[in-house]
Amino acid sequence: xxxxxxxxEPKSVAAEVRRLRGGDPxxxxxxxRRGMRLALQTAAALLESREEASDIAQDVAVDALRSLxxxxxxxxxxxxxxxxxxRHTIRRLKHRRRAREAETPLALLAEAAQxxxxxxxxxxxxxxxxQTLATALTSLPARQRLALAxxxxxxxxxxxxxxxxxxxxGTVHALLSRGRRTLRRDPQLIEIAIEFRGG
Amino acid sequence: xxxxxxxxxxxxLLAPARALEPSEEEIANVLARARPSSRGSGASRPASGRLxxxxxxxxxxxxxxAAIWSVPTTRAALEDAGASVGxxxxxxxxxxxxxxxxxxxxxxxxxxxxxxxxxxxxxxxAKEPRVIAEAGGYKLYSYIGSSGGLNFLLGGxxxxxxxxxxxxxxxxxxxxxxxxRQHADAEGHVALFGIAARSVKSVELTYESGPPLRVDGxxxxxxxxAKPARGPREVVxxxxxxxxxxxxxxxxIDWRHYLYSGP
Numbered sequence: 001x002x003x004x005x006x007x008x009e010p011k012s013v014a015a016e017v018r019r020l021r022g023g024d025p026x027x028x029x030x031x032x033r034r035g036m037r038l039a040l041q042t043a044a045a046l047l048e049s050r051e052e053a054s055d056i057a058q059d060v061a062v063d064a065l066r067s068l069x070x071x072x073x074x075x076x077x078x079x080x081x082x083x084x085x086x087r088h089t090i091r092r093l094k095h096r097r098r099a100r101e102a103e104t105p106l107a108l109l110a111e112a113a114q115x116x117x118x119x120x121x122x123x124x125x126x127x128x129x130x131q132t133l134a135t136a137l138t139s140l141p142a143r144q145r146l147a148l149a150x151x152x153x154x155x156x157x158x159x160x161x162x163x164x165x166x167x168x169x170g171t172v173h174a175l176l177s178r179g180r181r182t183l184r185r186d187p188q189l190i191e192i193a194i195e196f197r198g199g
Numbered sequence: 200x201x202x203x204x205x206x207x208x209x210x211x212l213l214a215p216a217r218a219l220e221p222s223e224e225e226i227a228n229v230l231a232r233a234r235p236s237s238r239g240s241g242a243s244r245p246a247s248g249r250l251x252x253x254x255x256x257x258x259x260x261x262x263x264x265a266a267i268w269s270v271p272t273t274r275a276a277l278e279d280a281g282a283s284v285g286x287x288x289x290x291x292x293x294x295x296x297x298x299x300x301x302x303x304x305x306x307x308x309x310x311x312x313x314x315x316x317x318x319x320x321x322x323x324x325a326k327e328p329r330v331i332a333e334a335g336g337y338k339l340y341s342y343i344g345s346s347g348g349l350n351f352l353l354g355g356x357x358x359x360x361x362x363x364x365x366x367x368x369x370x371x372x373x374x375x376x377x378x379x380r381q382h383a384d385a386e387g388h389v390a391l392f393g394i395a396a397r398s399v400k401s402v403e404l405t406y407e408s409g410p411p412l413r414v415d416g417x418x419x420x421x422x423x424x425a426k427p428a429r430g431p432r433e434v435v436x437x438x439x440x441x442x443x444x445x446x447x448x449x450x451x452i453d454w455r456h457y458l459y460s461g462p
Contacts (some may be wrong), residue, residue, distance in 0.1 A: 036221040045216035065233035152209040
């Protein structure tokens, strides 16, 4: 596990928050972009649909900007966004309908950046694997899915995930463990893991 | 050993989510919706040209605030719908497209200066997009947002959203402010955007000295190509008889930001 490897910019984020509080509309755009990116990535990992994730991310970004006055520590903007994202995503997961066929499955999205994967990985197989993971994730309880997404999409630490979920670090540890344990039992994911590790 | 699907594998499988970036259209939509807190901020940016979004948006904010929370009209009785800015848009928002000001956005909308924001063609994000006014290639767009609110785009750069007609107040005109570009053209003009009541048929921008800039044929909005060096003073609204029905100062705009010193 290697949490906390993300490229955080707490000072610049805090500066943007202060600029917005001072009435700078450019800061609003910068924070809207940052907040929406964070929420979009989390929601997309859970909802399989770019369009549905966008709806949530926009709601999150709007909430974050409108309620910025409640944010005591400007450096905690990202954590603030994660927490709002959790709230919106859980609500959506409880009431969601199945994604329409017209929506874009996450697993089929074109990538802007490739992560480290084996050189000889078959692109079709990778897409299929992603679809398998997406399907497997849907079998998990919402908080386990969120904990996994915050860890593997944003590389948050247990403490940061706890802040987003509004629980103790020990609870996060349990959520992650249970989520991973369930995924490990998925025969298709086991097969994929074996292939990724060269058999 | 039971292989676990975390670490590299999980990150590889979630890579598409990690790589997602919001589009300019989504950002613009967020900014328009978050207007009360974000204070009228930049949306999609023009492809080129020198930008002063900060000054423009602040000026726009001040102007809208002045228009909404003060009483800038010169005519006492402006209660009927035709005499207020809100009335110009109420029929449209009420579902009567025939009452909408301006003209519908064309699928092949000419964009000689600023590109038309692409999200205006997304019927989910922007319903019934229209061009309310235009001058010198600069356009004032309006559309009904996904939540049913009324939205305006000053060219391609500054966005405003109003949750309901009441927020527009009863004034006969609102000067929304300059667009995101510091200079509209090589002559140093600045595009100044505004919306107006049905009763307003012409608007004039007065200067510290010299003749005013007049635009006729106003249909719910206007774009004035102002000359900052001449010291713009106020926008005057005129009805079909040439009678002054409203006026709004543009002193809140710091025109020094827009003085043009050449390319």
